Structure formats: C-alpha cells, structure tokens
Amino acid sequence: MAVDQLDVVFGALADPTRRAILTRLTHGEATVAELVAPFEVSQPAISRHLKVLERAGLISRTRRATARLSHLEAEPLRQATVWLAGYREYWEESYERLDELLAAMQDDETGRNTS
Amino acid sequence: MAVDQLDVVFGALADPTRRAILTRLTHGEATVAELVAPFEVSQPAISRHLKVLERAGLISRTRRATARLSHLEAEPLRQATVWLAGYREYWEESYERLDELLAAMQDDETGRNTS
DNA sequence: ACTTTCTAGAACAGAAAGGTTATAGAGTCG
DNA sequence: CGACTCTATAACCTTTCTGTTCTAGAAAGT
DSSP, X not given: OOSSTHHHHHHHHTSHHHHHHHHHHTTOOXXXXXXXXXXXXXXXXXXXXXXXXXXXXXXXXXXXXXXEEEEEOOHHHHHHHHHHHTTGGGGHHHHHHHHHHHHHHHTOGGGSOOO | OOSSTHHHHHHHHTXXXXXXXXXXXXXXXXXXHHHHTTSSSOHHHHHHHHHHHHHTTSEEEEEETTEEEEEEOOHHHXXXXXXXXXXXXXXXXXXXXXXXXXXXXXXXXXXXXXX
C-alpha cells in the first residue's frame, strides 16, 4: 500500500486539485481523460496527481479498453481520521457539533464536501 | 485564522516533525527550546515549523518571560476531520471499527497518537 | 544600563513539488 | 497488421520546502 502512510496521505490531501479528484471519484470511477476535463491543467499533470494519490493508497486503478479507471480507496482517509481523532479531547466543545455534522451527513447526500 | 484552511492544514500535517510537535503540545504548552530538544534539527528549523503550524491555525503563541509558549489549537484539526468525514460512506465497513476506536480512546489516555 | 537568555530573521544550498510540451508506449479495433 | 486512442514518461523550468549557519532583536534579571 502506501509508503509512509500519514506523510504521504496528508501530503496528497494538501493539494486542492487532488482533493477535487477524490471528490469527483466519490461519484464513481473515472478515466484520466474524464478527470482532466474539469481542470485547467494538462493531462500529464493529472496523470502525476493520480500517481501521487495511488502512492498514498487513496486510489486504485483498473483498465477498460485503452483507458485506465481510477477508483477511490478510502482506507487511508480512515487512517488519517483516526490520527486526527487522537486530538478529539482538545476540541471537546466542538466535538458535539462534529457529531451532529456526522449524523446529518449520514442521511444527507448533499452534505458531501466539494473541495 | 488560517489562510486557505485545508491546503495549509493538510500541508502542515504532512511533515512528521510538525505532527510530533503537535503531539508534544497535547502534553501542554512548550517553549521553543523545549520543542527543539527532542529533535535533531536546529532551533531556527523548529521556529519555522512553528510558523507553519501557526499559519495553519494549529497553534497559538503567548509569552512567558523571554520565552514564547506554543499552545495547541485543534479547531483546524476538527475541520480537517469534518472534510474527511465526507468520505465516511466509502469505508462503511471499517467505519464501525473507527467508532470502536473512538470510543476506546475516549476512556483511554494512552490511546493518543505518538507520531 | 548591561548582560544574559531565548527566539526570529537573513542568506544560502539542495531537494522536491507542480506545471508545461513533446514523445513514447500500451492496448483496441477495423 | 495498421491506425487510432488513451495514458505515461522524459526533459525542462520555476517555485516552494526544509535545513544550515550566522546574526539581530526582544525581554528579564542583576
């Protein structure tokens, strides 16, 4: 899987284009061409972003004809969440708000992040 | 607060030294000198890491005599968690495990992360 | 005030990140 | 097989990051 987990995962998440790619992938698998379309960067640039995401274990890739499909692999996101959760007690006051948010999102498809 | 939130926050978390500093700060406020001690990097290097963390809103700073104390400010961590939570449904199967983990950590002081 | 202590900043170096264009390569399909 | 489609790689450039050493500056204590 990923090389150094947290380093690589947080590093991958630090880029807005990569986060947008992940968000796009929550709508389903996508080819490189489909991922290039919404952005104003070149195809090679997207290919490299995908490589970074793959290295972080955030996506997996399969093939369909000549195209390569990217799939969201959320396990690293879960691990990042676990790490962050270790600091839970330092924001107790807003923890309840988070609980509410999580609960709300559970039944609300639109609650998904977009950036 | 922070400049571009997620970009800067995830960027700050991508460095192991900075994550270690945050972990250290969960044990209480600390001076720059105290934060330099455990690492094999120079004091200016730590000062710059602190600057990055401060810019991300992850720490705040006060003064005590000639020293400057760093304090953990976990609000950005909460926001990062909220973003990650948007992908919750993509790891439903491990979600329960996370719940268990969170519950366990709630009553277990030693459950805190160390890196 | 003077000295000491603690932290920040300047200047520099090397590595890594992110983007571009041009080109190679892998896989399909007629 | 041959042509075409889709994606990856190479080569290059610029900017940002991380670290260093040396020095300046701010606050406290004597």
